[in-house]
Amino acid sequence: MKRALPILGNIAVLLAGLAILFGLPAFAETYVIINATIFASFAILALSLALIWGYAGILSFGQAAFFGLGGYTYAVAAINFGDTTGAAALAIALPALFAALLGYFMFWGRISDVYLGVITLTVSLILYRFVNQTAGEEWNIGEAPLGGFNGIPGTPILTWPGRPGEQLAPENIFSLAVGLLILVYFGCKALLATRFGRIVVAIRENETRVALLGYDTRLYKLAIFVVGGALGGLSGLMFANSVFVSPTMFSLPVSGQIIIWVIIGGLGTLIGPVVGCILMQILTNWLGTLNQVPGFGWVDPNLVLGVILVVFVLVVPKGLTALVTDAWRWIVTHLSPREREVAPPVEPDRAYPSPSLSPLPRGEGHERRATAESAS
Amino acid sequence: MDYAAILALQISSAVASLVLISLGLAVIFGMMRVINLAHGEFLMLGGYAAITAYNNGVNLWLAMLLVAPLTVGLFGIVVERLIIRHLYGRMIDTMLATWGLSLAMIGFVTVVFGNTVSGISAPLGSLTIGAYRTGAYELFLIVVALVLLAAGWLVLRYTRLGLIARGTMQNAAMASALGVSPSLVYAVTFGVGAALTGLVGGLLAPLSGVVPTIGAAYIAKAFITVISGGAAILSGTAIASGLLGTINTAMTFAFTPVLGEVALLVAAVILLRILPQGITGRFFQRSL
């Protein structure tokens, strides 16, 4: 039963994904399709952080940087060259390159933990501030105006590869986004099962030991960070094709929201952040609409979300996925007592905040990991 | 000559501004390793407290110097007791909870006060230096920053309270064995950090007005300053503010305000790369 869980889980996720991919366009109206496309784009962004943080222990506070770079690169390239397929490829490659440079800068400087978070935060802020003030013609790249805080007007929509002029309809963009989401999800799982992936996870567990075994941990961290950057760019590309490109893509709330989705979904899992992201977005949208209804003026989305979050942290700290897996495990062990399995590692009981004037001890950022067996 | 004076004033003002917005966060993060993502909203709350008090007839100075810190300080203690206390040692959970708190605070203030900007004009009028004019209020804020740093140093270094706080932060179990109640110390420290932040929020209200979302403008810079400063609360914040504030102003004068901001951020990144533990992680390690 225990060994069946991961396989059943994968099948369930695949079926759910395919159901949405083929089912939703058949039943839903266009605006729902477009919303779903946006959700899927953000879900890919959530996966990028879930991967580098949950599995490699790299808390990036600035994934928004790659999101924005992806969107802007696509728009600028598409406007200038007309070839949307090439622009799409660039939209993934450029953020990846940026991640490589930033990663080199950070990991070869042995930056980690909070300091890495601050640097990635700062970098995304730099991009935000910079792009925000690019109104005016002197900031045009070729024929593409950067547009300052208004963003780029008229981003060309993706066309069928090799058939310029035939733009993808919203339903097609949706299929592309969801299809990519499914591919990326299983791609990440496959990556984590490779030798490379296992070493990366070990780095999160105990970087010193990985180095003592002879691996150059900087290379592995750089590689996974680049993957995260590429995925961020991909999500930006899809977002550009469903909404529009503006500096808010680089903003702090975007980076913050991704972190929240990952935590709510369950740090150390892949499906959790995806589900968390989608649920939170649906919730936010719904709250926004509700707020407009007379008599519900007090239902401010921020207020409700904030309270939910706080209650959530105090009551369900391990995230939704752990909640579900714990429930499943409870059911399984009570159905077949002989299958009693090893309990997950207990977090150290901290009555007091960490003392000492050195940075947060290792393990602080990793208290939420699921066990290796339940990684999904 | 007056240009130099104005430049010096602007630099001091920028540095003071960074010190002010970062000090409360430095106390809370530096002493308790708590990442309070609602720090910007504490500032916002201080601003609203001051403006509301003033609009209800309270003297402006009392509103800013008394009402604001008291309100936010008390609020801070409540938050610490209800939320933070349960999450010690759990950095991620604290981040999440304080982010939720920040959203809730923004939402609450929006519901109560609405989305529009409220403001009061800056007191103390203006100052003329040669061919230039500047607000005397900015000067006042520079003085406040210096006073707060000095007061903080005096308290930590010379009072019993300061010693107890420093001892508890370094080794809570030991402090407990000596009869000090760590949880009381934490509550008070968080309250003091919050009160400081509220005070600053009140003081900044005349300069920028208040709107529920104003916290976002401060949180990033405060964070960056505190982390760049390193472990020592006072000297770290002071030095980091000095460095970053100077670079910011210099670049603003040379180019544009936005490029000045960008320069500040770039400087912080480079600083952290060279000194991964912040400035006082390497220099002035034993200072407060």
Add this chain to the structure above:
Amino acid sequence: MTAPILETRGLTMRFGGVVAVNGVDFRLQEAELRCLIGPNGAGKSTFFKCLTGQLRPTSGDVLFRDRSIAGSDSHVIARHGVGIKTQVPSVFDGLSVRDNVWLAAARTNPGRLAEQKTDAAIEQVGIGPIVHRIVGQLAHGQRQLVELAMVVAPEPDLILLDEPAAGMTDDEVDRLVDLIKNLNQRHALVVVEHDMQFIRRVAKTVTVFHQGSILVEGDVADILVDARVRDVYLGKQAA
């Protein structure tokens, strides 16, 4: 005579005003087993960390087969063929025993071969029964054994062990003694230890540290009756 597999020349480690390791000259031949002993604060662990790359020596040199490794990153030293077991067990608590050992074997072996080497190391150290357990839940002694398997799996030429017997049960210590003797047939070993009973069972040549320098070096039988050594231990350990 072939070059020593490990050598230090004038190795010094200073922390502020404290000289933890004071100009130590040390030589280890291929397939030689050397035990490092000495009272607390003698500098053994600091010396050890200079060998593993965890500390960059203030001055002097560390040579592995005539190649300088002083101040090199740990992973570079490990790649030369050095297996390292630290004083506090450094393992992957969230992973299974098998995964832990596999990670060690996988660096030097591809695919299927890595699996085989993993099994061999597990067998050699005798942790077969617990191979699926999560390491974080094991007893201290068992974790030490897991770490030993990780040291052994990539088949290093030089093995550095810092207090391998700490926290082990008598059975585990027996296994450890056998393992070390076995490994010594082909590998060079440096063992830092406190446990005198253990030293007596395993040691051939012993180096005694005292206040950052080598007090005396020689055959284990001679060392254990040496008056200077007994003084240095203040009679705490009966020779």
